[in-house]
Amino acid sequence: MTNEPNAPKVHVEHDEAGTTVDHDSHESAYSGLLVNDAHWAFGTDFEDPLAGVDTTVPEGVDPAALAAYCLMLGDDALVFSQRISEWCSNAPDLEEDIALANISLDLLGQARLLLARAAAADPSLVPELPASSPVPDEDRLAYFRDDMAFRNVRLAEVPNGDFAEAVAKILIYSTWRLAIFERLTDSRDSVLAAIAAKGVKEMSYHRDFSARWVLTLARGTEESRARLLTALSGLWPLWAELFETHPTEAVVAAAGIGVDPAAVEDEAGVILDQVFAAAGIDRPDRGALAGVRGKKGRDGLHTEALSRMLAEMQVVARAHPEGQW
């Protein structure tokens, strides 16, 4: 890419002592702004997140089930990413602001791929827009579905609390999701396997970051410990839902393309208990949050917080269904 005549030119050359700075190269802040190169800006160099990927659905798999499953995983990532992004410019210090933005960005990237995979597997899932609308499928799924069409677990959507709540929630989510992704790397759907392989690296960092903070807060001051315990107690009712097997998950697990979350409950629990042991805290003694007639997040039955969150997230996109962004 750097050898192309139109490649972005970095106008800075210097050594560490600053003695060989090429002064003139700094002069034009605008050089290259009008150059017609498509490759310069992160995230803007491709339109289709699955460009070049073979999205054929493997044999013996119901495409609708694969799509529904991708939607579940994608909605988890999208909704949780949105919540974490609310921390931007609000974290306790700059390092944490940057780390939380990283985590949010990783999840957003996962969401984009998973929603694109869902749309490719079953185009009938994708909300219809006017024929002239340029909105890509993954954005239609993110921005033009109502809350009851979202399939995320409720842990992902609950409103943010303090920093202890943030790291406790990330620890729970990443411990659960990492155990699933590690198995999902063997999926018969090569797209899903690739998304999981990428996600494993990311989620390992999220788990490490949050576990270290849980340890720090547990052992830091009386106040930090008390806040952490309050946060964990508030989140614990959402733990059980993570390991309940939805019929769709049973179908894709049986077909060798998905993971039954019940299969990772023990492993995830052991890892979490290790962190708790190091932190000197116990699992909260709280019952599981009930659904409504048994329906929960995976069924599209959410907390009151989700529709409010989506109203904010979707407002600009919905005002411009034929807009180009």
Added chain:
Amino acid sequence: MTTEAQLEAQFADTIEAKDRIEPRDWMPEAYRKTLIRQVAQHAHSEIIGMQPEGNWITRAPSLRRKAILLAKVQDEAGHGLYLYSAAETLGASRNELTEKLIAGKQKYSSIFNYPTLSYTDVGTIGWLVDGAAICNQVPLCRTSFGPYGRAMIRVCKEESFHQRQGYELLMTMMRGTDEQREMVQESVNRFWWPALMMFGPPDDDSPNTAQSMEWGIKTHTNDELRQKFVDMSIPQAEALGVTFPDENLKWNEERGHYDFSTPDWDEFWSVVKGNGPCNDQRIAHRKRAWDEGAWVREAALAFAEQSAEAAAPAQTGSAPGQTGSSPATTTEETAK
């Protein structure tokens, strides 16, 4: 024994030769104070500057744009980090500077006291505000103080990336619907004059410029940079298909530059003095985040101290994200 006069002569020689002054070099106290003030203002601007664009992260209208915007605002936090680190080499800690910011004792760029009223502002800020910032900052890459200049090299690289992203967003929107094109023009109309004001007051009303130029902290005057920015922006606007809200904007063959109207300096001073649309809001936001994070920073310090004790005498403990900035020799900073 080196006398004060010899030190001053060496300092002057270094500046004259356009070499860098490094943290351990002798420097006049006034130079140190001026630099702390400027670097701190710059760092604060990056951190306060997260807010106007951050205002649209949760509403960005596509997943790709959401990622671009979040990554950009995250970069600004990173710029703040580099710059606070540069200030630390002058003996001013991040905590101390942050406290001064939220107490209103140090300033940040006034542009961030304007509101972001439409998602389009993300693009306009990238194009015009980051563009103006680059014009201001590019010369600082060879400012006389080494750590500041080197931090600016990294900052400028990323800023020009942001600027191109902003411009690209506007370009894309101009290819969209009529409504989107109107949004772009509306946003440009709001940000053009505040962007021109980013270069500071006119030269005859800028008391610090002469000394700063002599010390090599500043390398161009405010009016020079403003003219350069106007000249560069016009072809950009034409390519984009928008106009700037100034009927006097026209090419002056004789000067070889574009003529333009005088910015509303009354508004500028009013915003600088604290009456801008968002001054209170920006500081209150930063203060809230800082105050609400105090218990976390205390916990991290306490945890690091325990770990250090446990590992005594070797000092190995370190909590995640612990800033570790100790207020060394504190240079009292009162200038505004």
